[in-house]
Amino acid sequence: MSDLAKEEGGRNRESLQHTIETYFPTLYRIAFLQMKNTADAEDIVQEVFFRYMKSGMEFESREHEKAWFIKVTLNCCRKLWRSPWVKRRVTLPEGEERAGDVCGETAESSYLKDEQSRELLQAVLELPDKYREVIHLFYYEELAVKEIAEILEKQESTVTSLLTRGRRILKRKLQEEYCFEEF
Amino acid sequence: MKNFRESYRKAVDAIPVPEFVMREAAGRKQKIGGFDGRGKRNVAAAAVAGGMFVICALGGVAATGYAKSIIRTDENGFQTIDMRNALTQGGTEEAAFDGAQAEAAEQSEEKQSENKRSEEVLCPLTEPDASLVGGWTLKEYQSLGEQEILTRLEAGEKRILFHQYDYSGTEGHAFAISYAGGVENERLYTTDQGFTYKLVDSVEGGEIHAAVAVGDYELILDFSGFGEEETEALLESMDLTVYL
The missing domain is CATH 1.10.1740 (Rna Polymerase Sigma Factor; Chain: A)
Known part of the structure; x- marks a missing residue:
């Protein structure tokens, strides 16, 4: 409690x-x-x-x-x-299921403003589950590798490896437009 | 070069999070403005003795692996659809519900008319506690096909029509029920068992309609001659766990 x-x-x-x-x-x-x-x-x-x-x-x-x-x-x-x-x-045909649709965007103005966010989110959503988990916990929840390892009941080295591979996939999808801080 | 952490946080923060509300107060007056669309579903939480249920305002319970029904209201009545159809019919719930409404427009009169068929069936079935109304003066069951049972309960001038729909073994469904004159005043009622009904009033007055999805079943009850408190007490007395 x-x-x-x-x-x-x-x-x-x-x-x-x-x-x-x-x-x-x-x-x-x-x-x-x-x-x-x-x-x-x-x-x-x-x-x-x-x-x-x-x-x-x-x-x-x-x-x-x-x-x-x-x-x-x-x-x-x-x-x-x-x-x-x-x-x-x-599942919807490829190209029709988009992060924005799944997110339920309805206002056209917010869609246009957040196009970059939608593309980024789409790239993360397309990651395999094991990478998506660690990417979110590290970059959004700001948990340390040790904390992520405890939550996921994995070795720290495994978490580091998953973060590295997930980051590599994202870099490729996002055409090297983003810099990722080291961990 | 953009910073991934900052950009990712911004993107995730933009994801609409459902509004969280505690148990809806009965009698809250509001006109139905139509379904708000994704991102604005309400999650209603009700404190139960010895435990707490956080229930989606769509009348469902925790995921059991069943293609859960979505119940929505409009100015005519209730529409229901299973989640899988909501995803596959153009990828939007609006399109799915529009399709269901068109389909059900042909069926609504038939469903509301008196059906003279009567069969004996064995299936889970609950009903309101008769002692709350001093006993039923009439109790009648009708099987309307393989999936629907209509129960008619009368206590003098007061009446309850209880529609029970069984969607077990189906790949999906879409259904709508319309009430003459339309409906208004959409609200929620959560029972002590943790099930949440959607309630609406007939515009012409005199009737309260309630809908809930439980497991493979959908229940729609039409209360005629009952007040708000009486209706809630009757809903409270129904054991919906029989449908799980």
């Missing part, structure tokens, strides 16, 4: 709401980037908070709490990947 919940005398409605509001955007974005659609992302986040409620977990720190949520979210994504529903899902 987070410190906030303890201070409030237990896992009451207000502390739960605070926890959900704190992590919902982060977990939704992780789930969305893994599953590439809003419905699955919503379901996964729902499942994660349900597990949180049932688990009665107590956390040593905010970092520990966040890492737990991210780990459970990624595990739920993997579980859904293996489900018959996802396996039978029909």
Whole structure:
């Protein structure tokens, strides 16, 4: 249980709401980037908070709490990947399923402004799952290699290798337009 | 050269995140403005004794691997479609729902008319607690094909029509139900079991309509002569876990 919940005398409605509001955007974005659609992302986040409620977990720190949520979210994504529903899902023809469409952009003006963002996001979405995970955790969540390794239950050297290969693929897709900081 | 971290953060921040709201207050008045499209679905959270459910405002529960139904309302009534059809029919839910509406326009009269067929069927079926209305004066079941069961419950002048649709074993579906005179005042109600109904009122008055998707089933209930609190109590008394 987070410190906030303890201070409030237990896992009451207000502390739960605070926890959900704190992590919902982060977990939704992780789930969305893994599953590439809003419905699955919503379901996964729902499942994660349900597990949180049932688990009665107590956390040593905010970092520990966040890492737990991210780990459970990624595990739920993997579980859904293996489900018959996802396996039978029909994909749109190549070129029609775009990051912008999946993101639900509706305003033409915002589409034009964020074309660069859409192309970048599309490139990341096209990465294999194992690269996409580490790229997001490193570049967006700003987790260290060690922290990513703990969440994904992999060796640090494996995480470094995945980051390197993911970055190489992105450089090729994005035509060397971006500089990537070292790790 | 652009910085990847900064650009990636900007791109991810641009992803629309659903609005999070706690349990919708009953009786909140608002006209239906049509479906807002992706990125603006509501996630309703309801505190339950001993646990908490975070429920999508579309009336579903946590993913079970089933092609989940999406229920939306418009000025006429309810439309439902499975998620897979929503993706494959032009890649947009709007196109999918438009198709469903055109298809169902032909079916709506038939579905709303009195169907004289009556068959005995075995399937999961729940109903509101009769003790809340002092017992049913009429209770009638009709099987309308392989997928639909219509239950008619009367308590004096008050009436409930309960449509139950079974989509198990189907590749997908699209369905719509329209109410004469149209509907308004869309709102949500989440039960203690954690299931969220979409509720609307008939424009002409006197009826409340509720819709929910549970597992392979969709339930649409038409309450005639019941007030808001009575309707909520009746919905609360229905055990929807039988459909999981």
